[in-house]
Amino acid sequence: MYEAEKREIIKAGLALKEYKLISLSGGNVSMRLPGNHILVTPSGMAYDGMAEDDVVVIDLDENVIEGERRPSVDSIALVHIYKHMDRVKAIIHTHQVYATAIGMLFDEVPKAVTTLANACAGVVKVAPFSSAASLQMGIEAVERLGDANAVILKNHGVITVGSSLKQALYAAVYMEDAVKTYFIAKAAGNPEILTDGQYQEAIEVFKDYGQKK
Numbered sequence: 529m530y531e532a533e534k535r536e537i538i539k540a541g542l543a544l545k546e547y548k549l550i551s552l553s554g555g556n557v558s559m560r561l562p563g564n565h566i567l568v569t570p571s572g573m574a575y576d577g578m579a580e581d582d583v584v585v586i587d588l589d590e591n592v593i594e595g596e597r598r599p600s601v602d603s604i605a606l607v608h609i610y611k612h613m614d615r616v617k618a619i620i621h622t623h624q625v626y627a628t629a630i631g632m633l634f635d636e637v638p639k640a641v642t643t644l645a646n647a648c649a650g651v652v653k654v655a656p657f658s659s660a661a662s663l664q665m666g667i668e669a670v671e672r673l674g675d676a677n678a679v680i681l682k683n684h685g686v687i688t689v690g691s692s693l694k695q696a697l698y699a700a701v702y703m704e705d706a707v708k709t710y711f712i713a714k715a716a717g718n719p720e721i722l723t724d725g726q727y728q729e730a731i732e733v734f735k736d737y738g739q740k741k
């Protein structure tokens with residue numbers, strides 16, 4: 529079941545590789561379907577060559593509904609986020625290098641560029657350290673996401689969320705670009721960042737961006 533959605537999951541995983549947000553089998557991609565079935569990538573498998581049957585269907589209690597593979601070890605945290613945030617229909621977890629690095633320096637991602645505000649729809653906070661594959665990772669993420677589509681897990685990686693996989697993917701890609709831009713500016717001098725007002729304005733503007741159906 530859910531063949532089309534499973535293909536979407538694999539496509540997003542391959543996009544993470546294309547944008548250099550993961551290495552080898554790192555990170556995971558998941559999506560909530562009606563009835564609270566969660567599609568999640570399997571534990572420890574590279575996205576290259578991943579087939580639809582490798583994507584696991586679980587419920588909010590982490591029971592496997594369909595699939596032979598072991599679901600991502602982070603499923604306990606992912607399920608916690610889905611349970612506590614109705615608006616979240618998709619989650620991407622990466623170990624993207626630049627955003628993870630900035631989490632070691634700041635409590636929130638500097639408001640460097642408008643695209644960060646556009647894609648993340650809020651200020652991106654840094655959650656305190658929690659181990660991978662722990663419930664705490666999900667608890668910390670829920671506490672700091674607020675209305676935003678991204679949170680950084682200190683000394684670990686990034687979680688992005690959205691009302692669609694596309695939204696979660698855009699948050700991950702644009703945040704990485706924003707942080708790279710910040711580091712380049714910082715290496716050359718003292719960067720001027722956006723004011724709170726300018727950042728907020730960029731969030732608002734983007735709500736009306738794109739194609740209307």
Ligand SMILES: [Zn+2]
Pocket residue numbers: 555621622623660684685
């Ligand atoms: Zn991880």
